Amino acid sequence: MIRIPCPFCGTRDHSEFTYGGDGSIIYPSLDAPMQDWHDAVFQRENICGVQVETWQHANGCRMWIYVERDTMTHEIHSVRAAHPDMAVALEVTI
Amino acid sequence: MTRFSAWNVFWQGISGQKGWTRQWRDPEPKPHYDVIIVGGGLHGLATAYYLAKNHGIRNIAVLEKGWIGGGNAGRNTTIVRSNYTQPGNREFYEDSLKLWEELSHELNYNVMFSQRSHITLLHSPGAVDAVSRDYNIMRRTGNADAGIWSLEQLKEAVPHLNYASDARFPIMAAAVHKRAGTARHDAVIWGYARAADQFGIDIIQNCEVTGILREGSKVTTIETTRGKITTGKLGLAVAGNTSRLWNMAGMSHLPIESHKLQAFVSEPLKPLLDQVVVFGMGGAHFYISQSDKGGMVFGGDLDWYKSYAQKGNLPIVQDVAEAAMSVLPCLGRVRLLRHWSGVVDMSMDGSHFISKTPIDNLYLNAGWNYGGFKATPASGTYFADLIANDRPHKVIADHDLKRFERGIQLDERGAGPDPKLHG
Numbered sequence: 001m002i003r004i005p006c007p008f009c010g011t012r013d014h015s016e017f018t019y020g021g022d023g024s025i026i027y028p029s030l031d032a033p034m035q036d037w038h039d040a041v042f043q044r045e046n047i048c049g050v051q052v053e054t055w056q057h058a059n060g061c062r063m064w065i066y067v068e069r070d071t072m073t074h075e076i077h078s079v080r081a082a083h084p085d086m087a088v089a090l091e092v093t094i
Numbered sequence: 095m096t097r098f099s100a101w102n103v104f105w106q107g108i109s110g111q112k113g114w115t116r117q118w119r120d121p122e123p124k125p126h127y128d129v130i131i132v133g134g135g136l137h138g139l140a141t142a143y144y145l146a147k148n149h150g151i152r153n154i155a156v157l158e159k160g161w162i163g164g165g166n167a168g169r170n171t172t173i174v175r176s177n178y179t180q181p182g183n184r185e186f187y188e189d190s191l192k193l194w195e196e197l198s199h200e201l202n203y204n205v206m207f208s209q210r211s212h213i214t215l216l217h218s219p220g221a222v223d224a225v226s227r228d229y230n231i232m233r234r235t236g237n238a239d240a241g242i243w244s245l246e247q248l249k250e251a252v253p254h255l256n257y258a259s260d261a262r263f264p265i266m267a268a269a270v271h272k273r274a275g276t277a278r279h280d281a282v283i284w285g286y287a288r289a290a291d292q293f294g295i296d297i298i299q300n301c302e303v304t305g306i307l308r309e310g311s312k313v314t315t316i317e318t319t320r321g322k323i324t325t326g327k328l329g330l331a332v333a334g335n336t337s338r339l340w341n342m343a344g345m346s347h348l349p350i351e352s353h354k355l356q357a358f359v360s361e362p363l364k365p366l367l368d369q370v371v372v373f374g375m376g377g378a379h380f381y382i383s384q385s386d387k388g389g390m391v392f393g394g395d396l397d398w399y400k401s402y403a404q405k406g407n408l409p410i411v412q413d414v415a416e417a418a419m420s421v422l423p424c425l426g427r428v429r430l431l432r433h434w435s436g437v438v439d440m441s442m443d444g445s446h447f448i449s450k451t452p453i454d455n456l457y458l459n460a461g462w463n464y465g466g467f468k469a470t471p472a473s474g475t476y477f478a479d480l481i482a483n484d485r486p487h488k489v490i491a492d493h494d495l496k497r498f499e500r501g502i503q504l505d506e507r508g509a510g511p512d513p514k515l516h517g
Contacts, residue, residue: 001409002399014399014407021400021514022400035499038498038499039347041442041498042498042511043347043348044337044347044350044351044442044513045337045346045347046350048352048402051400053400071401071403072401072402073403074403
């Protein structure tokens with residue numbers, strides 16, 4: 001079991017979360033060239049090592065979070081709220 | 095090399111079994127090969143074999159970082175089937191099944207291919223309709239063994255399933271693919287290795303690739319833990335680690351993510367299950383068969399998050415055990431013997447790539463998702479054809495890396511571009 005420190009709820013089992021996917025993908029603007037959309041939708045860096053990914057605390061607070069995780073050791077390096085305003089608000093309150 | 099035959103088995107039996115020779119050599123790497131295949135798994139060895147047999151290329155090396163068959167070849171549930179419906183996939187997997195039917199003779203090695211039929215349990219009228227459509231497509235495209243069984247037929251053939259009226263998902267009917275079955279994974283590896291070795295192909299184990307050197311758009315030299323080797327052409331068949339080798343060749347990004355898939359085998363039991371049985375309902379996913387040794391071999395879903403680690407996580411063990419109990423409650427007291435995990439290339443549409451690449455003499459065989467084992471003979475045949483002739487055979491015309499740019503997806507499940515959903 002991977003233990004994920006949810007920024008809202010504290011550390012929980014990963015089975016409470018659903019895995020989103022590669023968190024480094026930035027979707028292009030709607031009028032961007034087809035190749036940009038192709039790359040964003042279909043191409044992945046598939047890092048062996050530390051990567052940024054999205055998870056949702058589906059059986060908890062239901063918030064989306066960014067997790068920096070090692071894909072070989074499953075060690076978690078950092079966690080933050082996916083919504084930028086939410087992440088800033090959390091830092092202020094802490 | 096001693097050829098296997100009834101006479102030889104008899105002769106060795108009465109002469110103390112002393113006349114058997116090594117099945118394949120353990121050669122030192124030569125400084126140059128015409129073709130190097132990276133990956134001594136099923137697809138790599140099959141490719142080398144068919145390059146020699148079908149295309150007359152003999153100066154070939156297969157490089158394997160560990161021992162042959164130590165990766166996903168030894169980490170699967172050995173199911174062989176061809177119940178595919180997408181154009182391109184159905185011809186490819188039907189070709190593969192036909193090659194499986196002759197494989198033991200072809201390789202002079204008993205791969206224990208057992209066409210015991212593949213049974214998909216159906217639990218709703220909608221599921222019966224959807225599978226009827228798929229299996230009609232199979233029948234109309236040359237796969238005449240596809241059929242639908244009524245509940246009565248299923249009960250007669252597979253008596254131990256959970257037919258209780260209070261089952262969470264009562265069984266309604268079943269889709270049957272009779273020529274499907276299982277094979278012995280080690281025997282397939284050893285059979286291809288032995289047959290390739292007989293053509294003079296060097297199988298080099300404990301030889302990890304550490305670098306791929308290029309001059310412009312050509313690969314020239316492979317750096318390995320056993321020295322540098324130059325090559326005319328390079329084929330990659332390294333499912334699970336495709337992106338890492340891709341990066342070594344100086345490129346980045348592929349329509350692939352590495353995920354891990356677990357499988358299980360129980361203690362040996364007396365004959366219990368004559369078929370491959372598949373259950374998929376309400377988010378559960380489970381497939382099971384019984385090996386010739388008697389062990390129940392079964393598996394379920396991916397671990398749901400990307401991983402390069404060859405070790406599985408416990409929530410899936412629980413999921414699979416729950417699915418097992420809902421399908422075959424008689425397994426409740428059976429003890430687990432072993433359980434393992436393999437790293438698989440999950441692709442964006444759930445189908446594989448046998449493809450040319452932006453590098454002139456580099457060819458890619460990758461993205462096998464759940465389905466690499468059954469594809470072995472066809473994968474080897476068509477990948478060898480691609481490497482030898484430098485153009486894709488018409489059967490694999492849309493199995494290339496560029497298909498998404500052309501708007502083509504071979505998405506059997508209709509799950510969309512999310513690798514983890516193509517189980």
